[in-house]
Amino acid sequence: xxxxxxxxxxxxxxxxxxxxxxxxxxxxxxxxxxxxxxxxxxxxxxxxxxxxxxxxxxxxxxxxxxxxxxxxxxxxxxxxxxxxxxxxxxxxxxxxxxxxxxxxxxxxxxxxxxxxxxxxxxxxxxxxxxxxxxxxxxxxxxxxxxxxxxxxxxxxxxxxxxxxxxxxxxxxxxxxxxxxxxxxxxxxxxxxxxxxxxxxxxxxxxxxxxxxxxxxxxxxxxxxxxxxxxxxxxxxxxxxxxxxxxxxxxxxxxxxxxxxxxxxxxxxxxxxxxxxxxxxxxxxxxxxxxxxxxxxxxxxxxxxxxxxxxxxxxxxxxxxxxxxxxxxxxxxxxxx
Amino acid sequence: xxxxxxxxxxxxxxxxxxxxxxxxxxxxxxxxxxxxxxxxxxxxxxxxxxxxxxxxxxxxxxxxxxxxxxxxxxxxxxxxxxxxxxxxxxxxxxxxxxxxxxxxxxxxxxxxxxxxxxxxxxxxxxxxxxxxxxxxxxxxxxxxxxxxxxxxxxxxxxxxxxxxxxxxxxxxxxxxxxxxxxxxxxxxxxxxxxxxxxxxxxxxxxxxxxxxxxxxxxxxxxxxxxxxxxxxxxxxxxxxxxxxxxxxxxxxxxxxxxxxxxxxxxxxxxxxxxxxxxxxxxxxxxxxxxxxxxxxxxxxxxxxxxxxxxxxxxxxxxxxxxxxxxxxxxxxxxxx
Numbered sequence: 001x002x003x004x005x006x007x008x009x010x011x012x013x014x015x016x017x018x019x020x021x022x023x024x025x026x027x028x029x030x031x032x033x034x035x036x037x038x039x040x041x042x043x044x045x046x047x048x049x050x051x052x053x054x055x056x057x058x059x060x061x062x063x064x065x066x067x068x069x070x071x072x073x074x075x076x077x078x079x080x081x082x083x084x085x086x087x088x089x090x091x092x093x094x095x096x097x098x099x100x101x102x103x104x105x106x107x108x109x110x111x112x113x114x115x116x117x118x119x120x121x122x123x124x125x126x127x128x129x130x131x132x133x134x135x136x137x138x139x140x141x142x143x144x145x146x147x148x149x150x151x152x153x154x155x156x157x158x159x160x161x162x163x164x165x166x167x168x169x170x171x172x173x174x175x176x177x178x179x180x181x182x183x184x185x186x187x188x189x190x191x192x193x194x195x196x197x198x199x200x201x202x203x204x205x206x207x208x209x210x211x212x213x214x215x216x217x218x219x220x221x222x223x224x225x226x227x228x229x230x231x232x233x234x235x236x237x238x239x240x241x242x243x244x245x246x247x248x249x250x251x252x253x254x255x256x257x258x259x260x261x262x263x264x265x266x267x268x269x270x271x272x273x274x275x276x277x278x279x280x281x282x283x284x285x286x287x288x289x290x291x292x293x294x295x296x297x298x299x300x301x302x303x304x305x306x307x308x309x310x311x312x313x314x315x316x317x318x319x320x321x322x323x324x325x326x327x328x329x330x331x332x333x334x335x336x
Numbered sequence: 337x338x339x340x341x342x343x344x345x346x347x348x349x350x351x352x353x354x355x356x357x358x359x360x361x362x363x364x365x366x367x368x369x370x371x372x373x374x375x376x377x378x379x380x381x382x383x384x385x386x387x388x389x390x391x392x393x394x395x396x397x398x399x400x401x402x403x404x405x406x407x408x409x410x411x412x413x414x415x416x417x418x419x420x421x422x423x424x425x426x427x428x429x430x431x432x433x434x435x436x437x438x439x440x441x442x443x444x445x446x447x448x449x450x451x452x453x454x455x456x457x458x459x460x461x462x463x464x465x466x467x468x469x470x471x472x473x474x475x476x477x478x479x480x481x482x483x484x485x486x487x488x489x490x491x492x493x494x495x496x497x498x499x500x501x502x503x504x505x506x507x508x509x510x511x512x513x514x515x516x517x518x519x520x521x522x523x524x525x526x527x528x529x530x531x532x533x534x535x536x537x538x539x540x541x542x543x544x545x546x547x548x549x550x551x552x553x554x555x556x557x558x559x560x561x562x563x564x565x566x567x568x569x570x571x572x573x574x575x576x577x578x579x580x581x582x583x584x585x586x587x588x589x590x591x592x593x594x595x596x597x598x599x600x601x602x603x604x605x606x607x608x609x610x611x612x613x614x615x616x617x618x619x620x621x622x623x624x625x626x627x628x629x630x631x632x633x634x635x636x637x638x639x640x641x642x643x644x645x646x647x648x649x650x651x652x653x654x655x656x657x658x659x660x661x662x663x664x665x666x667x668x669x670x671x672x
Contacts, residue, residue: 077636087636141501155602157501164604165477165493168637174601176632177515177526179594188597188632190513258515261524262598265510266491268500296512296524300413300423301504 005068007322012090020322052111069116071321073125127154129320134311135273146276215244249284257292275310341404343658348426356658388447405452407657409461463490465656470647482612551580585620593628611646
């Protein structure tokens with residue numbers, strides 16, 4: 001039985017890599033800025049070098065015969081069966097790129113490493129990581145929702161990834177809940193991301209403050225500079241009991257709850273695992289979200305509704321990419 | 337190989353039954369008012385008598401050895417694996433009821449018929465019918481959306497029913513697209529059904545008419561009685577080119593398109609089959625819906641978006657219930 005793998009999370013800013021033992025979790029890890037200026041082939045060289053270095057390091061203590069492969073989570077639309085990455089939003093100029101095969105070739109030709117490589121969408125990889133090692137491990141079916149600069153998600157059904165017919169499933173950030181509203185993101189009106197993406201939460205606070213302005217405590221936290229207000233300030237103020245900040249998080253939770261209600265109505269998913277930087281606000285968001293989720297669904301859908309925090313933070317993608325290499329996950333391409 | 341089955345569509349108003357040949361479709365059919373006042377056991381007697389009569393009639397020309405079973409579509413939450421019906425909305429007082437086993441017993445004890453029986457949610461049965469025999473037969477993955485008094489749906493993934501973890505998937509009528517709007521249905525604000533359920537379309541026309549009132553042609557069609565206005569009048573006026581009626585359908589299509597966009601974003605489903613009485617308006621709705629579906633999704637999701645009419649009308653449920661009895665469908669309970 002293979003028992004260790006290399007998990008990679010390819011982001012527009014950083015590449016995070018780890019050696020992951022199937023039972024013990026992360027053994028070694030590394031990270032470095034993505035050399036996106038070098039274009040796809042340059043990034044492939046960087047990825048192969050990182051993976052090869054980690055492999056050598058791990059081989060000193062682990063059996064090469066137990067190596068399951070290199071799993072790579074990447075932004076954008078990924079065709080896992082074909083190993084293709086299409087138009088990654090934070091890696092301009094990549095177009096459609098055969099990420100899996102290029103990385104496999106480079107590992108073999110430049111580093112003498114002939115190993116299995118798989119690629120997966122980063123949000124899907126994170127959801128799978130949470131399913132196997134994190135906040136979703138108790139659930140057969142759930143949706144991971146990541147709240148950060150953007151709002152994204154991945155869906156686990158019957159403990160397997162649901163990728164959708166073309167591999168783009170889970171885009172809860174583009175779910176429309178206010179189709180006539182004034183907020184727009186990426187050209188679409190009234191989406192969840194247009195309402196509670198990181199910047200929008202700050203805007204919400206400024207708007208709600210109105211002429212009266214933010215609360216005294218928030219003004220203090222942002223050093224009287226409203227442009228410097230961040231979700232962290234809102235979180236700190238709310239935890240200190242600042243009523244204005246609490247209301248903002250309450251509102252964010254309600255909006256999230258409406259989005260989750262749509263997932264429940266459509267897919268009958270009743271468990272939600274919430275990750276991403278904004279999810280640090282925890283119960284400040286989760287409680288109003290759960291109340292709203294109940295209000296926004298039929299009583300016949302209320303059984304088992306649950307919202308829990310993700311547990312792997314920004315390591316979920318590495319965990320999931322590695323987990324997909326182990327026999328515990330279905331191989332990419334084995335489902336629709 | 338079994339090659340014929342009895343398909344039943346149990347509604348709050350009528351019971352529709354048919355003998356369906358796997359290849360040739362409906363051979364005989366029957367319908368009668370649902371004796372809902374008789375309670376669940378009374379309805380079971382009625383269902384068993386109808387099925388038994390059809391079986392006898394069919395047996396004169398068909399081989400009993402080729403009989404695949406009795407498939408029954410029912411309103412409300414159905415646990416297909418357990419054969420349980422829960423709280424059917426149009427059959428008050430049923431609670432949780434072992435529909436499959438009671439019908440099987442009754443067929444055996446009162447009619448000497450020992451045959452397989454399966455039950456399925458009616459919208460799911462209709463979706464499966466359209467998948468095998470109707471508007472969805474060319475699609476591997478699609479959603480059936482039924483526009484009528486209510487708005488409902490059923491989801492087909494990889495040519496199998498997607499029921500969801502507890503069997504309530506597909507409730508697109510409860511998808512919220514206007515969470516702060518004024519329209520409410522069944523206690524939930526801003527749902528698709530609250531906006532374009534049959535009665536709401538008529539209300540929309542009256543509201544849009546405002547103080548000016550409806551168009552002269554519409555006033556003529558409803559005999560100057562606005563309370564008597566129906567979607568049929570709106571359809572007829574629009575087909576005659578009435579600008580006001582065209583605008584109403586355009587609006588209905590746009591709202592539908594927003595809902596479909598959410599299905600695409602979340603599930604990556606890009607094919608939609610539209611049925612139900614309101615869908616008679618056809619292209620009056622489908623064209624604006626498709627335009628809105630494009631506007632409301634990312635360009636990366638546009639490939640393959642399609643909206644087509646359902647083809648089986650109010651027979652889809654019978655077709656689907658029978659088709660589930662054939663080997664072509666997965667047996668209830670074989671998926672999550």
